Amino acid sequence: MAKPPPHAIQPTRSEDYPEWYQQVIRAADLAEVSPVRGCMVIKPWGYSIWENMQAALDRMFKSTGHVNAYFPLLIPMSYLEKEAAHVEGFAKECAVVTHHRLEPDGEGGLRPAGPLEEPLVVRPTSETIIGEMYSKWIQSYRDLPILINQWANVVRWEMRTRLFLRTTEFLWQEGHTAHATQAEAEEETRKMLDVYADFAENWMAMPVIKGEKTAEERFPGAVATYSIEAMMQDRKALQAGTSHFLGQNFSRAQEIKFQDETGQEAYAWTTSWGVSTRLVGGLIMTHGDDDGMIVPPRLAPQHVVILPVLRGDDSSAAVMEYCHTLKSQIEAESFNGQPVRVALDARDIRGGEKTWQHIKRGVPIRVEIGPRDMEGDHCFVGRRDQPPKQKESIPRAQFVSTLAEQLQNMQQQLFDRALQAREEATRDIDTLDEFRDFFTPKQPKQPEIHGGLARCHFSEGEEMSAILKELKVSLRCIPLESEREDGECIFSKRPSHRRAIFAKAY
RNA sequence: CGGGCUGUAGCUCAGCUUGGCUAGAGCGCUGCGUUCGGGACGCAGAGGUCGUAGGUUCAAAUCCUAUCAGCCCGACCA
Structure with a gap:
């Protein structure tokens, strides 16, 4: 008999983190690469997680006064040309539609025919087409603010x-708002950043740092870009959401004008903000372990899976019946304001294999029910944030009544664990030598997990850019909650009044 | 777009240097049996015109040419 591997996922995180990541996606049945270059197929388990993210975010957007709408996938190329910085930023990664018809090529294949007068760009983001519509919708200050979100797919080549983490096509939401005053637009930008941080921490159990991007990392065309930054288990940073204050840049380019209360003509102040399916990648890398994914209860497609232990004798029918009853009892419980989501896995496959499938997918709670448990009216329970073999027999009534508590506890555990990992990998660094050392792997050929978040004094310029490029490190953000502190830039020795977060990043 | 590499079974790959029986393995899949509060084992089986097109040859997965696709390293990035 073959000895089972010590972990469900090979290699482990410390052996080869990038490969581990791919293997988790496969083992958890989240997604796979499609025949289309750079595009993925999101499988039901992965998509359900995304749907749960959407549902939570959508409620948050609506409760902050936003409504959903939908704009076209294809954007006239000339629209992108209107805002100079924006073109510059996105031109290189645009997919372009140039024809509208196919015809036989005479060799059994097809070729594009019917060239378009003006090529269409597949949206890399929708500021331009949405702005175009806003310019028509907005005439008076009474038309403002406009607070619209769209759930969509975008393409970036x-x-x-x-x-x-980075696919050619991805799913996201993009909020686009227009306001009468600068203050109101700035407030909106920050408010949505707060919504993202709230979602990341309280739903994904992923601690984040809210901060502002530097000019170099700013969204093309924005006046200010804010992001939430999370740290993955390999100590690299992941930009998990962005919120942009666009000032009047887009409204000037797109003529989004209105008459204010005094009858004066003014340009609207706009914002945009988004999060994408990248968050699923963040979830994997924040919580996953060497046995696969761990889905935080609040986002789990299933909170509980019931695994009947069937011996193939006459006890089976009774066990199944017991399981069905248990299932409805569990469904009657609620967690996070909704019925507990429970699945009964009665598939005719080996018990061990079945159990491991659910472990790899990250289902928070597994309950095994066999004749013995049934007799004693007990549940044999395993929790995904604990080792696979560590299971506990709990009286059924107690198990059911404490389920919500268990789930909440696990949600909290995951957050605490992630926060602790981040804190352990965060350092204040005040010398360039230490900075280099921090970000240089000891085994250059196959770098071990190293680095983390470095908090340093800085001053933007050539000196800093050169060193960051050399070390493949980037300035992630200037934290909003940081205290003013006098010091000197570790790269240029120029005076500095604030620390920024530096890290290797995805 | 510059540099390196790979296309053989559903997946991971061996075979190619030095052309030669019916193209192989592991995993997965199907069936039967033994097991089973646990990622099991045995036996039997299904599954491939070797990326595509041409060429050389008595003979091509293997050699040559072209072509397509993908991967890795750079510049870019939610």
Whole structure:
């Protein structure tokens, strides 16, 4: 008999983190690469997680006064040309539609025919088409604010792709708002950043740092870009959501004008903000372990899976009946304001294999029910944030009545664990030598997990850019909650009044 | 777009240097049996015109040419 591997996922995180990531996606049945270059197929388990994210975010957007709408996938190329910085930023990664018809090529294949007068760009983001519509909708200050969100897919022709983290096509939401005053637009930008942080921490159990991006990392065309930054278990940073204050840049380019209360003509102040399926990647890398994914209860497609232990004798029918009853009892409980989501896995496959499938997918709670448990009216319970073999027999009534508590406890555990990992990998660094050391792997050929979040004094310029490029480190953000502190830039020795977060990043 | 590499079974790959029986393995899949509060084992079986097109040859997965696709390293990035 073959000895089972010590962990469900090979290699482990410490052996080869990038490969581990891919293997988790496969083992948890989240997604796979499609035949289309750079594009992924999101499988039901992965998509359900995304749907749960959507549902939670959508409620948050609506409760902050936003409504959903939908704008076209295809954007006239000339629209992108209107805002100079914006074109510059996105031109290189646009997919372009140039024809509208196919015809036989005479060799059994097809070729494009019917060239378009003006090429259409597949949206990389929708500021331009939405702005165009806003310019028609907005005439008076009474038309403002406009607070619209859209759930959509976008395409960015990236050179290198990784499932969920960077794919050619991805799913996201993009909020686009227009306001009468600068203050109101700035407030909106920050409010949505807060919504993202709230979602990341309280739903994804992923601690984040809210901060502002530097000019270099700013969204093309924005006046200010804010992001939430999370740290993954390999100590690299992941930009998990962005919120942009666009000032009047887009409204000037797109003529989004209105008459204010005094009858004066003014340009609207706009914002945009988004999160994407990248968050699923963040979830994997924040909580996953060497046995696969761990889904935080609040986002789990299933909170509980019931695994009947069937011996193939006459006890089976009774066990199944017991399981069905248990299932409805569990469904009657609520967690996080909704019925507890429970599945009964009665598939005719080996018990061990079945159990491991659910472990790899990250289902928070597994309950095994066999004749013995049934007799004693007990549940044999395993929790995904604990080792696979560590299971506990709990009286059924107690198990059911404490389920919500267990789930909440696990949600909290995951957050605490992630926060602790981040804190352990965060350092104040005040010298360039220490900075280099922090971000240089000891084994250059196959870098071990190293680095983390470095908090340093800085001053933007050539000196800093050169060193960051050399070490493949980037300035993630200037934290909003940081205290003013006098010091000097570790790269240029120029005076500095604030620390920024530096890290290697996805 | 520059540099390196790979296309053989559903997946991971061996075979190619030095052309030669019916193209192989592991995993997965199907069936039967033994097991089973646990990622099991045995036996039997299904599954491939070797990326595509041409060429050389008595003979091509293997050699040559072209072509397509993908991967890795750079510049870009939610």
